[in-house]
Amino acid sequence: VNLTSGTFNAGSNINVRGNWQNTGATFNAGVSMVTFLGTNNGTSDTHNIKSNAQNFANIMFNTDEGTANLDTWNLQDALNATVNIIITKGSLVTANNAVTTTGNININGGDFLAGSSTIVLSGAGSNWQHSAGTFNAGTSNVRFGNTGVSQIANAETFYNLQLSTT
Numbered sequence: 001v002n003l004t005s006g007t008f009n010a011g012s013n014i015n016v017r018g019n020w021q022n023t024g025a026t027f028n029a030g031v032s033m034v035t036f037l038g039t040n041n042g043t044s045d046t047h048n049i050k051s052n053a054q055n056f057a058n059i060m061f062n063t064d065e066g067t068a069n070l071d072t073w074n075l076q077d078a079l080n081a082t083v084n085i086i087i088t089k090g091s092l093v094t095a096n097n098a099v100t101t102t103g104n105i106n107i108n109g110g111d112f113l114a115g116s117s118t119i120v121l122s123g124a125g126s127n128w129q130h131s132a133g134t135f136n137a138g139t140s141n142v143r144f145g146n147t148g149v150s151q152i153a154n155a156e157t158f159y160n161l162q163l164s165t166t
Contacts, residue, residue: 001016001018001019003023003024004025009030014033016037020049027056029055029082034057034058035060035061035062036071036073037062037064038090045072046071048075053080055081055082059084060088061092075092078097079098079100081102082102084106093115100122101120102126103123104126105119105128107134112133114140115138121144123146124147129153131154142162
């Protein structure tokens, strides 16, 4: 997906095979789910995501390359989701860019490589759910900043965990 100008209104779910490059367009996510599926070419590929400060609603990383060839997505700038971030298969590499959601972060498989990023769960009742896959905390900050009750499901190792109300 290459967004260079104008406005893109996501009316439904979007499946992406490859890069998401927003270099100047307005992206209205609505309540859509953007799913990064990889290229489905039988090899492990690397893709880039540049959001240009435009929010996603729900975002999922779920490569369909099989079990041996998993795709990787590198963030080129901050990733903001107004609902959930879900990692099911493949790798999300933050490349030290911020990750923010007002919903949940669900790691159901795959790899979440946080580097030195700041990861913020800011919604009332935002949860961290990790049932499978890998979370590599690096030197990241994970911050729950909300007024609701939040939960960290299952054992997790964080480099720096901040719990605060705003």
